[in-house]
Amino acid sequence: MSAIGELRALRGSGDRRAQNKDNVAAAIFLAPWLIGLVAITLGPVLASLYLAFTNYNLLQTPSFTGTANIERMLQDSNLGSSLTVTLVYTVISVPLQLAVALAIAVLLDRGLRGLSFYRSVLYLPSLLGSSVAIAVLWRLVFGGDGLLNAFLAMFGITGPSWIGSPNTALGTLILLHVWTFGAPMVIFLAGLRQIPRMYYEAASTDGAGSWRQFRSITLPLLSPIVFFNLVLGIIGAFQSFTQAYVISNGSGGPTNSTLFITLYLYQKAFGSLQMGYASAIAWLLLLIVGAATALNFWASKYWVFYDD
Numbered sequence: 001m002s003a004i005g006e007l008r009a010l011r012g013s014g015d016r017r018a019q020n021k022d023n024v025a026a027a028i029f030l031a032p033w034l035i036g037l038v039a040i041t042l043g044p045v046l047a048s049l050y051l052a053f054t055n056y057n058l059l060q061t062p063s064f065t066g067t068a069n070i071e072r073m074l075q076d077s078n079l080g081s082s083l084t085v086t087l088v089y090t091v092i093s094v095p096l097q098l099a100v101a102l103a104i105a106v107l108l109d110r111g112l113r114g115l116s117f118y119r120s121v122l123y124l125p126s127l128l129g130s131s132v133a134i135a136v137l138w139r140l141v142f143g144g145d146g147l148l149n150a151f152l153a154m155f156g157i158t159g160p161s162w163i164g165s166p167n168t169a170l171g172t173l174i175l176l177h178v179w180t181f182g183a184p185m186v187i188f189l190a191g192l193r194q195i196p197r198m199y200y201e202a203a204s205t206d207g208a209g210s211w212r213q214f215r216s217i218t219l220p221l222l223s224p225i226v227f228f229n230l231v232l233g234i235i236g237a238f239q240s241f242t243q244a245y246v247i248s249n250g251s252g253g254p255t256n257s258t259l260f261i262t263l264y265l266y267q268k269a270f271g272s273l274q275m276g277y278a279s280a281i282a283w284l285l286l287l288i289v290g291a292a293t294a295l296n297f298w299a300s301k302y303w304v305f306y307d308d
Contacts, residue, residue: 051279058273069280079281081256082264083288089170089260090237093177098229101181102222105188106214119186126182134176135246139163142172163247166257173243173258184229191225192218223304231296238289241266261285 052069054062073079108118125134141147144161152159162168195218203213219226241262244253250267252259261281269278 048279048282051276052283053280054276056276056279058275062276065276069277072277073280073284078256078259078264079261082252082259082261085170085257085259086238086240086261089174089177089240090234093174094230094233094237096174097178097181098184098226098233100178101184101229102188102226104181105185105192106218108185108189109192119189123182123186125180132242132246135243138172138176138243139247164254166254169248169253169257173240173247176243177237177240184233187225187229188222191222195221220305224306227296227300227304231293234292234296235289238262238285238292 051062053064053066055065055068056062104122108122139146142162143149144164146162148162149159160168162172199217199221200213203217208216239262240260244258244260244263245266247253248258248263250263250271252263252267262285265278265281265285268274268281
């Protein structure tokens, strides 16, 4: 073998040893995540899939019942009501939240003085919106003797218990969700900063007004960000639990007007100890969220535009 061939062989052997060392290092760093994925996520997920076909009350050994839980779900009127409430909440609250977040982001993008302060203040509700403290505060504001009715009383108006009326209880939760617009607002603001100013300058030169620029430049170029926030918003709305639980004291509100599917799942799992049936509901929720996400990805090709 020539000297050049030996040199190449030695170099190749050294490269393989370096690559093996890199693989070992990567495996070591990934090990905690992989262990957590299997032990904390994948294991319980597979266990819940098995429990969905059993009768299990946390105290006795699960007994396999086949499709009994699925048949029960088809006849459960309360489950249907919780699905309807959750869908109404999602369909109304997510678009409203995104609209408010985008409007505020457009205003902040105009170069306000003290932008960092306003951005931090407006983002704060997103950090606290799903907490128990904010849900309790919402009860103090919209209760029968809450701050809102105290304000209306100054004008001689007697307000109802907004969280105690079936006509307005869900609306208060929708308002709470819209109020936590900080996270999508920050993402929208980052997206707006990436749109080249020359597009607006050219449009202004051609006589396009602010609304035309927003409709023809901002929205198309921001559509991937809108799509991202929409998908995350829908998934988060389907998972909403704390607000409904605290405001209704875990009961689902008057005439089940705030009975989210997550709250109904909790009632069955830890209120009635029907863990098998609750696992079946959890998998139903997973399928619904997956279907909604897939539908969004399919529809995105008609309205999301990427700058290739």
